[in-house]
Amino acid sequence: xxxxxxxxxxxxxxxxxxxxxxxxxxxxxxxxxxxxxxxxxxxxxxxxxxxxxxxxxxxxxxxxxxxxxxxxxxxxxxxxxxxxxxxxxxxxxxxxxxxxxxxxxxxxxxxxxxxxxxxxxxxxxxxxxxxxxxxxxxxxxxxxxxxxxxxxxxxxxxxxxxxxxxxxxxxxxxxxxxxxxxxxxxxxxxxxxxxxxxxxxxxxxxxxxxxxxxxxxxxxxxxxxxxxxxxxxxxxxxxxxxxxxxxxxxxxxxxxxxxxxxxxxxxxxxxxxxxxxxxxxxxxxxxxxxxxxxxxxxxxxxxxxxxxxxxxxxxxxxxxxxxxxxxxxxxxxxxxxxxxxxxxxxxxxxxxxxxxxxxxxxxxxxxxxxxxxxxxxxxxxxxxxxxxxxxxxxxxxxxxxxxxxxxxxxxxxxxxxxxxxxxxxxxxxxxxxxxxxxxxxxxxxxxxxxxxxxxxxxx
Amino acid sequence: xxxxxxxxxxxxxxxxxxxxxxxxxxxxxxxxxxxxxxxxxxxxxxxxxxxxxxxxxxxxxxxxxxxxxxxxxxxxxxxxxxxxxxxxxxxxxxxxxxxxxxxxxxxxxxxxxxxxxxxxxxxxxxxxxxxxxxxxxxxxxxxxxxxxxxxxxxxxxxxxxxxxxxxxxxxxxxxxxxxxxxxxxxxxxxxxxxxxxxxxxxxxxxxxxxxxxxxxxxxxxxxxxxxxxxxxxxxxxxxxxxxxxxxxxxxxxxxxxxxxxxxxxxxxxxxxxxxxxxxxxxxxxxxxxxxxxxxxxxxxxxxxxxxxxxxxxxxxxxxxxxxxxxxxxxxxxxxxxxxxxxxxxxxxxxxxxxxxxxxxxxxxxxxxxxxxxxxxxxxxxxxxxxxxxxxxxxxxxxxxxxxxxxxxxxxxxxxxxxxxxxxxxxxxxxxxxxxxxxxxxxxxxxxxxxxxxxxxxxxxxxxxxxxxxxxxxxxxxxxxxxxxxxxxxxxx
Numbered sequence: 019x020x021x022x023x024x025x026x027x028x029x030x031x032x033x034x035x036x037x038x039x040x041x042x043x044x045x046x047x048x049x050x051x052x053x054x055x056x057x058x059x060x061x062x063x064x065x066x067x068x069x070x071x072x073x074x075x076x077x078x079x080x081x082x083x084x085x086x087x088x089x090x091x092x093x094x095x096x097x098x099x100x101x102x103x104x105x106x107x108x109x110x111x112x113x114x115x116x117x118x119x120x121x122x123x124x125x126x127x128x129x130x131x132x133x134x135x136x137x138x139x140x141x142x143x144x145x146x147x148x149x150x151x152x153x154x155x156x157x158x159x160x161x162x163x164x165x166x167x168x169x170x171x172x173x174x175x176x177x178x179x180x181x182x183x184x185x186x187x188x189x190x191x192x193x194x195x196x197x198x199x200x201x202x203x204x205x206x207x208x209x210x211x212x213x214x215x216x217x218x219x220x221x222x223x224x225x226x227x228x229x230x231x232x233x234x235x236x237x238x239x240x241x242x243x244x245x246x247x248x249x250x251x252x253x254x255x256x257x258x259x260x261x262x263x264x265x266x267x268x269x270x271x272x273x274x275x276x277x278x279x280x281x282x283x284x285x286x287x288x289x290x291x292x293x294x295x296x297x298x299x300x301x302x303x304x305x306x307x308x309x310x311x312x313x314x315x316x317x318x319x320x321x322x323x324x325x326x327x328x329x330x331x332x333x334x335x336x337x338x339x340x341x342x343x344x345x346x347x348x349x350x351x352x353x354x355x356x357x358x359x360x361x362x363x364x365x366x367x368x369x370x371x372x373x374x375x376x377x378x379x380x381x382x383x384x385x386x387x388x389x390x391x392x393x394x395x396x397x398x399x400x401x402x403x404x405x406x407x408x409x410x411x412x413x414x415x416x417x418x419x420x421x422x423x424x425x426x427x428x429x430x431x432x433x434x435x436x437x438x439x440x441x442x443x444x445x446x447x448x449x450x451x452x453x454x455x456x457x458x459x460x461x462x463x464x465x466x467x468x469x470x471x472x473x474x475x476x477x
Numbered sequence: 478x479x480x481x482x483x484x485x486x487x488x489x490x491x492x493x494x495x496x497x498x499x500x501x502x503x504x505x506x507x508x509x510x511x512x513x514x515x516x517x518x519x520x521x522x523x524x525x526x527x528x529x530x531x532x533x534x535x536x537x538x539x540x541x542x543x544x545x546x547x548x549x550x551x552x553x554x555x556x557x558x559x560x561x562x563x564x565x566x567x568x569x570x571x572x573x574x575x576x577x578x579x580x581x582x583x584x585x586x587x588x589x590x591x592x593x594x595x596x597x598x599x600x601x602x603x604x605x606x607x608x609x610x611x612x613x614x615x616x617x618x619x620x621x622x623x624x625x626x627x628x629x630x631x632x633x634x635x636x637x638x639x640x641x642x643x644x645x646x647x648x649x650x651x652x653x654x655x656x657x658x659x660x661x662x663x664x665x666x667x668x669x670x671x672x673x674x675x676x677x678x679x680x681x682x683x684x685x686x687x688x689x690x691x692x693x694x695x696x697x698x699x700x701x702x703x704x705x706x707x708x709x710x711x712x713x714x715x716x717x718x719x720x721x722x723x724x725x726x727x728x729x730x731x732x733x734x735x736x737x738x739x740x741x742x743x744x745x746x747x748x749x750x751x752x753x754x755x756x757x758x759x760x761x762x763x764x765x766x767x768x769x770x771x772x773x774x775x776x777x778x779x780x781x782x783x784x785x786x787x788x789x790x791x792x793x794x795x796x797x798x799x800x801x802x803x804x805x806x807x808x809x810x811x812x813x814x815x816x817x818x819x820x821x822x823x824x825x826x827x828x829x830x831x832x833x834x835x836x837x838x839x840x841x842x843x844x845x846x847x848x849x850x851x852x853x854x855x856x857x858x859x860x861x862x863x864x865x866x867x868x869x870x871x872x873x874x875x876x877x878x879x880x881x882x883x884x885x886x887x888x889x890x891x892x893x894x895x896x897x898x899x900x901x902x903x904x905x906x907x908x909x910x911x912x913x914x915x916x917x918x919x920x921x922x923x924x925x926x927x928x929x930x931x932x933x934x935x936x937x938x939x940x941x942x943x944x945x946x947x948x949x950x951x952x953x954x955x956x957x958x959x960x961x962x963x964x965x966x967x968x969x
Contacts, residue, residue: 131565153581214645224873352919
């Protein structure tokens with residue numbers, strides 16, 4: 019492989035890994051970050067008990083913020099040696115029983131041996147509470163991180179939440195309860211006594227790339243290669259994280275390691291210049307503007323950039339505005355129209371018949387018989403559809419149904435199936451007229467008869 | 478109560494059988510596991526300390542101790558346990574027997590000394606909810622009330638019930654435990670007959686029947702199944718025994734102990750009526766009319782009418798509480814405390830809330846590098862903690878999301894009903910987008926916007942399985958949307 023190709027492969031790998039596996043780098047949110055950090059530090063050093071809720075829309079960097087703060091504070095020894103971190107996830111720990119076993123294991127209590135917890139649910143709860151009660155200012159601080167906090171609110175009686183918050187408000191072992199959720203109204207889900215024990219600190223994370231210029235800047239930042247110095251700094255930080263080797267920061271095992279990469283200044287400069295030039299063009303900016311109008315979260319942009327970077331080949335080694343536009347148009351497309359264009363002409367005829375029926379009767383539900391009658395009226399006078407048998411049409415109708423282009427009225431499969439024969443079951447159309455119109459225009463080699471019939475229901 | 482009908486002799490006999498069976502059960506459980514490799518390599522002296530004084534009822538001490546000793550094989554005594562590490566199952570047996578005290582891991586370095594802390598830090602520590610003062614301010618009357626009740630019951634050596642209610646954060650548990658602490662002090666000074674104190678909390682139990690287990694555990698230190706615990710407690714409270722000490726039982730969060738059968742609550746409130754029990758039960762819950770609303774007639778009747786209600790704190794009381802916590806410290810401006818007290822008293826009258834807000838205000842002052850908390854810091858803390866972030870969330874939505882929200886509001890205005898369908902909203906979206914001169918994404922991607930807004934709970938939407946027919950409710954008020962989008966524009 020020539021030298022230039024090797025360089026490109028290395029750049030592509032670097033960009034991809036940074037997009038996917040850099041769990042601890044957070045951009046922006048200076049105030050929120052220092053807020054959480056100070057809170058964790060006070061828990062560890064002073065032995066204060068606290069609770070906090072981190073709230074923000076999906077993809078706004080809530081987990082990254084916690085990872086970044088943990089990576090920060092775990093580096094100083096006084097935190098690492100005096101604190102236990104317990105991670106819980108509402109999706110994994112679906113009830114208090116499972117969550118409690120996980121807490122017992124992660125806190126290495128005496129009734130846990132090598133990941134196996136002895137005793138019943140009630141015994142585990144009693145033992146955990148006794149342990150926390152026996153502790154005081156001299157015992158280690160425990161940081162509980164509850165991701166998908168709103169799902170913990172759905173547990174029976176909210177026993178776990180009550181007990182965690184209760185410990186944080188009484189003279190026991192110092193703990194910090196850190197809830198992470200995307201629901202803005204999560205406090206309303208708490209029971210009143212749990213709500214009273216919660217300290218009402220809420221940190222809101224709203225993506226700060228409010229203005230488009232910042233978004234372009236972020237995009238540039240994610241695409242350009244860093245200087246050797248900052249690479250070294252990042253690599254050093256990463257190797258420190260590796261040294262901690264603690265369960266507290268579980269993401270450090272398969273983390274992005276910038277130390278593996280080195281770019282010569284010439285390569286870096288040409289690459290960054292190219293990126294800067296592309297992002298200054300009108301075409302690239304309008305692509306980004308379309309993305310930005312739809313979704314301002316960083317996750318969406320990263321998704322876009324990963325698709326873009328994956329297209330870097332030795333034959334076309336540069337990121338260009340055309341490539342960005344191509345990927346952007348992939349993002350904007352309507353998948354249902356693609357699905358419609360893959361239908362056979364018979365199925366499309368049925369869809370058109372359904373559309374006529376819906377237009378005439380103002381979206382009234384329909385069944386196979388109605389649509390078949392409407393279709394045969396057309397088929398009789400058409401020259402291409404005369405020989406189609408009823409069973410074939412029924413098969414086509416069923417095809418539409420399992421593709422969920424038409425949906426049964428009852429919603430569930432058990433609703434009317436038992437009682438009503440399949441030719442008579444009522445359905446509704448899951449498409450807008452605009453989508454059907456679009457499909458008729460884009461369909462390859464559509465017979466003229468069908469195209470004309472699509473225009474008007476009169477035959 | 479059935480056991481009580483039998484002769485005392487018989488019931489004693491029965492209990493011995495139960496105890497022996499318990500012990501044998503444990504033996505059977507542990508023996509096959511003893512052959513396992515010993516996984517735990519931890520220093521035994523640290524996590525194992527034999528419990529010195531196991532609390533036992535006076536009646537049962539002698540009898541039960543003889544049976545246990547007879548059954549214990551000498552080889553399994555404490556001496557061997559200290560020399561060889563225990564297997565986890567042996568350890569679990571010790572935990573169940575209450576011989577292994579639960580412990581937390583200790584810090585490696587010592588906590589910060591008080592002398593090195595600044596005045597703000599000291600104030601912050603004093604303001605923490607966990608620092609309960611020796612005498613609660615503004616609860617003197619309630620203290621007197623409960624004190625008189627409990628002292629009377631202890632002096633008279635009879636049983637009884639009391640029901641304490643009030644909204645969360647009004648000092649119910651703190652007052653009751655304060656009364657009991659005072660009584661215990663008097664008892665140690667021999668100014669009052671000695672009594673035993675047990676407490677359970679409904680929310681700390683996994684199910685109502687675990688109440689028996691917890692009560693029995695506090696009496697003896699042993700963990701047994703609830704059936705056994707029930708039988709043993711029944712025996713203890715229903716058979717008359719000389720030199721029985723009065724027992725005070727505090728039941729927190731009573732409403733959780735109520736299930737459909739209400740057998741647990743019935744038992745807890747029925748035991749005080751037995752002359753042999755000498756049990757005083759204090760129950761705490763939030764709602765004032767819980768006995769009438771939730772409990773059966775016979776339970777309500779047993780609960781009696783000795784009731785006490787804790788009113789929410791007024792702003793004067795809240796102010797007094799906070800200033801009492803601060804002591805003579807100059808860390809807070811007087812009007813700052815007043816602002817907190819007035820704001821909190823207007824919402825809930827919750828003392829925890831006021832203390833938390835004050836604590837947050839000290840943190841803000843700390844970051845601003847000043848030594849005194851002023852009105853501005855308190856105002857910032859109040860804005861943070863009595864937060865309404867909906868307007869901010871709407872402002873930080875993407876353009877299409879904002880259009881979608883406007884369309885939902887427009888559809889609500891058009892149809893006049895709160896509940897809209899996706900199809901109607903999408904038509905409004907197309908209209909608004911055409912008006913504003915933007916192209917809107919196709920319905921598939923609009924569904925994505927819809928579920929994204931639904932995840933934040935700005936709107937309430939169904940599963941997107943129902944595609945165009947899903948129902949959408951607006952979770953923010955239409956005025957909030959208008960305010961967030963129009964007023965922001967005008968300011969810019």
